[in-house]
Amino acid sequence: MRSAIHLASAAFALAALSFGAAQLAAAADTPDPVADAMAFQKYFTTKFPKLKLEDFVNGPYSMNEDMHRQWEEKEQFPPYDFALDAGKEMFSKPFKNGKSYADCFPNKGIGIRQNYPYFDEKEGKVVTLELALNRCREANGEAPFSYVKDEMAALTAYMAFTSRGKPFDIKIPNDPRALEAYENGKRYFYTRRGQLNFSCASCHVQSGGERIRAEVLAPALGILNAMPIYRSEWGGMGTISRRFMTCNSQTRGVPLNPQDDEYRDLEYYLSYVSNGLPISGPGARP
Amino acid sequence: MASTIRVRAISSGETTEVQALIQHPMDSGFVKDAKGELIPPHFIQQLTFEYDGKSVFVADWGPAVSKDPYVKFSFKGGKKGDDLKISWVDNKGATDTTTAKIQ
Amino acid sequence: MIRMSTLSLASLLLIAGATSVLAAGSEADFKAAYAAAEAANKEAAGLRNQWTTTAAALAAAKKAADSGDFDQAVAFSKEAEALAQASVFQSKTEKEAWKALEIR
Numbered sequence: 001m002r003s004a005i006h007l008a009s010a011a012f013a014l015a016a017l018s019f020g021a022a023q024l025a026a027a028a029d030t031p032d033p034v035a036d037a038m039a040f041q042k043y044f045t046t047k048f049p050k051l052k053l054e055d056f057v058n059g060p061y062s063m064n065e066d067m068h069r070q071w072e073e074k075e076q077f078p079p080y081d082f083a084l085d086a087g088k089e090m091f092s093k094p095f096k097n098g099k100s101y102a103d104c105f106p107n108k109g110i111g112i113r114q115n116y117p118y119f120d121e122k123e124g125k126v127v128t129l130e131l132a133l134n135r136c137r138e139a140n141g142e143a144p145f146s147y148v149k150d151e152m153a154a155l156t157a158y159m160a161f162t163s164r165g166k167p168f169d170i171k172i173p174n175d176p177r178a179l180e181a182y183e184n185g186k187r188y189f190y191t192r193r194g195q196l197n198f199s200c201a202s203c204h205v206q207s208g209g210e211r212i213r214a215e216v217l218a219p220a221l222g223i224l225n226a227m228p229i230y231r232s233e234w235g236g237m238g239t240i241s242r243r244f245m246t247c248n249s250q251t252r253g254v255p256l257n258p259q260d261d262e263y264r265d266l267e268y269y270l271s272y273v274s275n276g277l278p279i280s281g282p283g284a285r286p
Numbered sequence: 287m288a289s290t291i292r293v294r295a296i297s298s299g300e301t302t303e304v305q306a307l308i309q310h311p312m313d314s315g316f317v318k319d320a321k322g323e324l325i326p327p328h329f330i331q332q333l334t335f336e337y338d339g340k341s342v343f344v345a346d347w348g349p350a351v352s353k354d355p356y357v358k359f360s361f362k363g364g365k366k367g368d369d370l371k372i373s374w375v376d377n378k379g380a381t382d383t384t385t386a387k388i389q
Numbered sequence: 390m391i392r393m394s395t396l397s398l399a400s401l402l403l404i405a406g407a408t409s410v411l412a413a414g415s416e417a418d419f420k421a422a423y424a425a426a427e428a429a430n431k432e433a434a435g436l437r438n439q440w441t442t443t444a445a446a447l448a449a450a451k452k453a454a455d456s457g458d459f460d461q462a463v464a465f466s467k468e469a470e471a472l473a474q475a476s477v478f479q480s481k482t483e484k485e486a487w488k489a490l491e492i493r
Binding site: 036039040043186187190191192193194195197199201202205206249252253254256262 | 437438439440441442444472475476479480483486487488490491492493
Binding site for chain 2: 073076077079081082085232235236
C-alpha cells in the first residue's frame, strides 16, 4: 500500500520535473559552450568569493584554512616528486625503433598539456592526452600502457609539469560533432548514476567545499588542472582515467572502460569550462 | 641507483629545520593483492639523522607508517655548510644512506 | 525525489519477488529468475548504467545455485532483477532530469 502511494507521488513529482525540464530545454536548444563556461565559472566564484580564479585548481586545499596550510607544507616536499622524475626519464627514453614521444607531439611534447583534450576532426572524436600517448606508443611498435597504472601517471605528470602555469586552452571547432561531444560530456557530468544516485555534480557542484564522510569535496571548477595526482588515499599516483572509474564505482555504478567515449567527452567538457585556469599538475590530494 | 632519500635542511639562528621524503613501499603486511594473497611486510624499521657524529633524530617505525614517508623536524644547532647524514634500515635488512649539506 | 522513487520501485519488485519464492525453489525456477535478471542487467549495460550491487546480487545467486540452495538463488536473482530494473529506470528518467542540475 505504502509503496503504491510512494510510486504515485514519485510519478507526480517526475511529471512536474519533466514539465519544468521541458521548458528549460526549449529555452536552451542550441548548445552555447561560451555561455556555459561563463555561467560555470561565475557560479563558483560567487559561491567562494574569497578565492581568486586560479585558487580553484587546488581543489579541497582552497576550501578551508587548515587544508590550505597542509597544502603549503606538502608543496615544499611534494609526494609526486618520485613519479615526476620517473616520468621525465620515461619521456626522454627512445622507443625500440629509435623514435621518441617528442616525435608524436607538437613542440616535442613540451608545454602542450593545456591543449588537451582536443577534437580530432579527421577521426570525429575527442582525443585526450592519455589516449594520444598510447597511440604514440602503438604507432612506434610499443605496447600501450594501462590507463590506470603508474607508467601513464608518471608520463602525464611530466607533461603536466612542463605546462605548469599555462591556462587551459581547450578549443571546440565549428563542427557539429565537436559540439555534440561537448554536450555529451556535459550531460554525463550532470546525470545521476549508480545505486547511490549521484551525478558528478551532486558532489562537485552542489557540495563543493563540504564533506563526504571525512573528505572535503573539490568544486568542479579547475578539478582537472592538477591531474595527475598523488593521492594519499591511493598511496600513489592516479590518472584522469583512474579517477573517473573510481568515481563511478564509488556511487555503486559499474565503471566504463578507460577512454570510452563518455569519459573522453566528460574530460572535454570539464577541461573546457575551466579554460583560463592554470595547469598546476602534477598535484597531490588527501 | 638514485637515492631514495630527498632532504632539505635549513639552518636559521640556533635551530636547523629538516624535511625529508623517503621512497619506500612501507607495506604493512596486512594488505592483500589482486589475487587475494597478503603482500608481505616491507617497511623501514629505523631512520636516523646524524649531525657532527651524534644522532639528532631517530625514528623506530613499524607497519603503521604510510608509503613514501615524509618527515619534518627541527634540532638545536647545525651550521650552514655542515653535513647532515641520513640513513634507514628496513625489515628485510636493506639500507640506504645519503649526506646533505645544511643550507 | 528521484532516489526515493527508485528505492520504492526496487522494494515493490522485491516484495513481489519474495511471495513467489515461498511457492517454489527448483533449479528451473532459478534459471528462469536468473535469466530475467541478466536480461534486465543487459538492458542497463546498453544504457551504460549498470550498478555494482546488481553484479554482486547476480554473483551471489550463482554461488547459491552452485551449492544447491535454489531458494536462496532465486531470492538473489529476484533482487538482482529489481536492482537492474531500477538502474534502467534511473537511466530513463535521468534523460531529462539531468537538466534540472545544470548550471546556467
